[in-house]
Amino acid sequence: MTVATRILSGFDVAHRIDGSLSGAVVEATPEWAEVHAERLPEVARFLHDDPELDFHYLTSLTGVHRLDHFEVAYHLQSIAKNQLGVLKAKSWNVEEPQLPSVVPVWRGALLQEREAFDLLGIRFQGHPDLRRMFLWEGFPGHPLRKDWLGMPGDRMSGLQGFPGEPGFDNQGRG
Amino acid sequence: MQTEPLIVNIGPQHPSTHGVFRLKLSLDGERILDADMVVGYLHRSMEKLAEERSYTQNIPFTDRTDYLAAMTGNLAYCLAVEKLLGVEPPPRAQWLRVIMAELQRIASHAMAIGTFINDCGAWQTPLMYMFREREKILDLFEMACGARLTTNYMRIGGVSRDIPAEFMPRATALVKELPDRIREYEGMGLGNEIVVARARGIGVLTAEQAINSSVTGPMLRGSGVAWDIRKADPYAAYDKVQFDIPVGTAGDCYDRFLVRLEELRQSTRILEQALEALPEGPVNLDLPLAIRPPVGESYGRIESPRGELGFYIISDGGPSPYRFHIRAPSLINLTSLKEMSVGLTVADAIVVLGSVDIVVGELDR
Numbered sequence: 001m002t003v004a005t006r007i008l009s010g011f012d013v014a015h016r017i018d019g020s021l022s023g024a025v026v027e028a029t030p031e032w033a034e035v036h037a038e039r040l041p042e043v044a045r046f047l048h049d050d051p052e053l054d055f056h057y058l059t060s061l062t063g064v065h066r067l068d069h070f071e072v073a074y075h076l077q078s079i080a081k082n083q084l085g086v087l088k089a090k091s092w093n094v095e096e097p098q099l100p101s102v103v104p105v106w107r108g109a110l111l112q113e114r115e116a117f118d119l120l121g122i123r124f125q126g127h128p129d130l131r132r133m134f135l136w137e138g139f140p141g142h143p144l145r146k147d148w149l150g151m152p153g154d155r156m157s158g159l160q161g162f163p164g165e166p167g168f169d170n171q172g173r174g
Numbered sequence: 175m176q177t178e179p180l181i182v183n184i185g186p187q188h189p190s191t192h193g194v195f196r197l198k199l200s201l202d203g204e205r206i207l208d209a210d211m212v213v214g215y216l217h218r219s220m221e222k223l224a225e226e227r228s229y230t231q232n233i234p235f236t237d238r239t240d241y242l243a244a245m246t247g248n249l250a251y252c253l254a255v256e257k258l259l260g261v262e263p264p265p266r267a268q269w270l271r272v273i274m275a276e277l278q279r280i281a282s283h284a285m286a287i288g289t290f291i292n293d294c295g296a297w298q299t300p301l302m303y304m305f306r307e308r309e310k311i312l313d314l315f316e317m318a319c320g321a322r323l324t325t326n327y328m329r330i331g332g333v334s335r336d337i338p339a340e341f342m343p344r345a346t347a348l349v350k351e352l353p354d355r356i357r358e359y360e361g362m363g364l365g366n367e368i369v370v371a372r373a374r375g376i377g378v379l380t381a382e383q384a385i386n387s388s389v390t391g392p393m394l395r396g397s398g399v400a401w402d403i404r405k406a407d408p409y410a411a412y413d414k415v416q417f418d419i420p421v422g423t424a425g426d427c428y429d430r431f432l433v434r435l436e437e438l439r440q441s442t443r444i445l446e447q448a449l450e451a452l453p454e455g456p457v458n459l460d461l462p463l464a465i466r467p468p469v470g471e472s473y474g475r476i477e478s479p480r481g482e483l484g485f486y487i488i489s490d491g492g493p494s495p496y497r498f499h500i501r502a503p504s505l506i507n508l509t510s511l512k513e514m515s516v517g518l519t520v521a522d523a524i525v526v527l528g529s530v531d532i533v534v535g536e537l538d539r
Contacts, residue, residue, distance in 0.1 A: 004406075004407055004408060004413075005406055005407035031470075031471065056385050056386070057385050057388060058388050059388065059475075059482065059484065059501065060473065060484050060486060060499070060501040062486050062497070062499040062501075064488060064496075064497045073471075073486065075473055075484070075486070075501075079385065079399065079401050082406055082407075084407075086473075106386060106388065107386045107387045107388075107509060107510075108386065108387050108388020108389075108506060108509055109388075110387075110509050111505055111506060111508065111509050112388075112505075112506065115505070119221070119222075132214075133213060133214060134213065134214035134217040134538055134539075135214060135217070136214070143219060143222050144221060144222055
């Protein structure tokens with residue numbers, strides 16, 4: 001009666017991308033296909049519009065810090081064809097990682113990219129509203145990075161007192 | 175004359191925001207020009223904490239993300255780790271998972287419906303009726319695992335312990351009683367002119383918008399897309415039960431409300447079958463508490479009461495996850511908050527937010 005979601009292998013996705021956008025794929029594994037960061041907008045548009053893959057639905061977007069690079073994994077779903085594929089893109093700039101935003105293609109990335117920016121510091125170019133989400137403006141660093149070990153200068157997170165009290169340091173959320 | 179929009183903050187402490195959530199509305203008179211949300215008041219950095227704890231130690235975090243549906247949180251995480259390990263829990267555990275997940279869905283949907291009616295203006299009384307059935311479900315959870323809200327019941331490779339002897343008669347009695355109760359809820363909601371008048375045609379989301387904004391769960395189904403992970407990508411024993419996916423037609427707040435009401439019935443139907451089918455046998459694979467999954471990654475997902483709850487876990491072969499990401503439906507369903515509320519009034523925005531059914535613990539993590 002019920003048919004489980006078909007998990008597309010990275011080779012299938014990569015092969016399909018290669019057919020139309022040659023040179024965009026960096027690597028394909030059984031689990032995912034990785035594409036060049038600068039080709040990401042056209043690849044995203046292609047995956048969205050391609051009738052065979054039909055990835056109209058961005059299920060999940062995850063940023064990962066891999067010490068020498070940052071990667072973002074896109075879990076893409078086709079609702080009509082019930083198939084799932086995984087796309088990845090990497091940024092090798094460890095200090096200021098940058099990737100093109102996929103919000104123009106999938107609006108569902110709006111808050112998920114903001115989350116990845118907030119917690120990992122990945123700058124998504126072309127995102128219409130890239131701000132911190134969970135942490136406040138001025139929070140030192142991006143805590144989900146592997147090299148983030150604590151607040152600099154022995155600062156504690158959160159408020160150190162009540163706003164307006166003597167000695168209250170208004171650097172936090174206030 | 176020069177005019178400028180008026181900014182109105184709703185929350186963070188406000189009963190209509192269902193938690194510490196701040197809704198920032200720009201208004202022209204009573205009309206909403208822009209809606210923004212300010213979140214993070216409940217951010218506990220679970221994704222970072224989980225990177226320092228063992229796979230089993232992370233299960234309690236999943237209770238505390240969506241605290242109205244702890245069982246489904248447990249289930250999604252355990253499913254992701256089981257995928258990573260390549261193990262399958264025994265049949266009794268699979269069916270117990272279905273029973274617990276559906277009980278949890280009824281408890282959570284009852285809250286969603288109750289607070290929604292509350293937001294529409296039927297102040298508190300209907301909500302108290304919903305609490306009545308939720309209490310009974312929480313009693314069942316207490317029987318099974320000793321806790322009512324933060325259940326920590328599922329384990330990697332099964333569930334933590336078998337249900338006691340008194341569980342089945344109580345659960346069966348509850349399932350028999352539920353159809354009458356659901357009819358009562360329906361009367362309180364649909365029979366209430368104010369609820370219908372305030373919810374109909376408000377916060378419309380077309381199927382296309384819903385898909386493009388990655389909206390899931392009753393919101394997506396309210397917009398007419400028959401998408402349910404329980405059917406599309408069956409987990410536990412959902413491939414062995416019969417149920418229907420209710421869908422809406424207009425995609426407004428009223429349809430989301432109707433979808434949730436009908437899902438109560440479908441969950442009761444699943445429970446009837448699951449209580450009947452529950453096989454004997456072990457409930458756990460008895461995996462060691464400290465595990466080291468092979469290097470790799472997995473994405474485990476389920477249909478939680480709020481939508482697709484996914485756990486993306488990356489293992490580097492160590493005792494704790496390298497990356498632990500929660501795909502939180504409460505957060506992602508809010509992507510379309512602005513589209514839904516622009517042009518409405520402040521009072522409508524409360525109804526729209528109520529129809530999304532957010533849990534701030536899951537939103538902020």
